[in-house]
Amino acid sequence: MKTVLITGAGIGIGRATALAFGKAGYRVIVTDILENEGAAVAEQIIASGGQAEFHALDVTSTEATDVLVAKLEADYGALDCLVANAGIAHKVPLTDLSDEKWDQTFDIDLKAMMRLVRAASPAMRAAGQGSVICLSSIMGVAYGWDEHVHYSAAKSGVVGLVRGLAVELAGDGLRVNGVAPGYIRTAQALSRQHSLGPEGLEKAADFIPMGRVGEPEDIADVILFLASDGARYMTGQTVAVDGGLLVGRY
Ligand SMILES: NC(=O)c1ccc[n+]([C@@H]2O[C@H](COP(=O)([O-])OP(=O)(O)OC[C@H]3O[C@@H](n4cnc5c(N)ncnc54)[C@H](O)[C@@H]3O)[C@@H](O)[C@H]2O)c1
Numbered sequence: 001m002k003t004v005l006i007t008g009a010g011i012g013i014g015r016a017t018a019l020a021f022g023k024a025g026y027r028v029i030v031t032d033i034l035e036n037e038g039a040a041v042a043e044q045i046i047a048s049g050g051q052a053e054f055h056a057l058d059v060t061s062t063e064a065t066d067v068l069v070a071k072l073e074a075d076y077g078a079l080d081c082l083v084a085n086a087g088i089a090h091k092v093p094l095t096d097l098s099d100e101k102w103d104q105t106f107d108i109d110l111k112a113m114m115r116l117v118r119a120a121s122p123a124m125r126a127a128g129q130g131s132v133i134c135l136s137s138i139m140g141v142a143y144g145w146d147e148h149v150h151y152s153a154a155k156s157g158v159v160g161l162v163r164g165l166a167v168e169l170a171g172d173g174l175r176v177n178g179v180a181p182g183y184i185r186t187a188q189a190l191s192r193q194h195s196l197g198p199e200g201l202e203k204a205a206d207f208i209p210m211g212r213v214g215e216p217e218d219i220a221d222v223i224l225f226l227a228s229d230g231a232r233y234m235t236g237q238t239v240a241v242d243g244g245l246l247v248g249r250y
Pocket residue numbers: 007008009010011012013014031032033034057058059060085086087088089108135136137138180181182183184185186187188189
């Protein structure tokens with residue numbers, strides 16, 4: 001049985017991804033700082049006949065990341081797949097953008113991905129196979145986002161991280177790819193304080209060529225594909241999954 005570790009898997013895209021991998025027969029290691037939500041996702045996978053376990057993990061902790069990866073390797077051997085999904089997108093105008101807020105965003109949205117891959121990749125390399133998927137954003141690959149420059153910058157950084165890791169790890173059979181979601185109906189996008197809010201999200205559907213905002217499952221299925229053998233010759237790419245938003249003319 002293959003084992004996948006997903007960060008930020010208690011809600012949103014991470015949750016949908018955990019459920020999709022569970023259905024596909026993976027042992028799912030659900031991790032999050034949201035303990036009740038994360039535990040509920042693991043229970044749901046088990047209730048549907050799958051295998052899962054929840055572990056509290058704050059991705060900003062190198063020690064906690066290293067300890068969890070070592071425990072999982074002792075229990076199950078090298079991990080087969082990592083989904084670096086945890087992220088924050090706080091709205092802060094440039095004049096209020098403190099060094100601390102910049103650093104916090106980069107720590108969670110970018111550095112944590114390196115932390116996880118650094119911890120898990122030695123055993124994956126020794127096993128000679130594995131797949132890593134990192135969550136970027138259309139705000140990282142194409143759009144600028146006002147009052148979110150720290151987020152845009154970190155999510156652009158994910159594109160470079162994916163490229164660098166892909167080249168460094170390819171010789172040992174590991175593939176590293178990114179997904180850049182468009183507007184997806186999750187707590188992040190539904191936040192009035194930090195993002196579009198429910199009304200803004202509905203309005204966005206008008207200028208998305210496919211005529212609707214994305215659902216978490218729309219992203220989860222692409223992540224599952226990138227982890228699969230169907231994507232065996234693909235590495236270093238960050239794929240936009242946005243209902244045609246970036247290529248649309250409006
Ligand atoms: N929703 C969108 O429209 C959208 C668009 C582009 C990119 N994304 C990206 O997709 C990913 C998932 O986003 P989402 O919309 O599901 O967001 P969400 O806010 O619904 O979920 C984010 C998850 O990350 C977790 N998290 C936050 N800080 C953490 C930390 N320090 N340690 C561990 N977990 C932490 C949260 O607890 C939560 O479970 C993020 O990286 C986000 O930036 C989302």
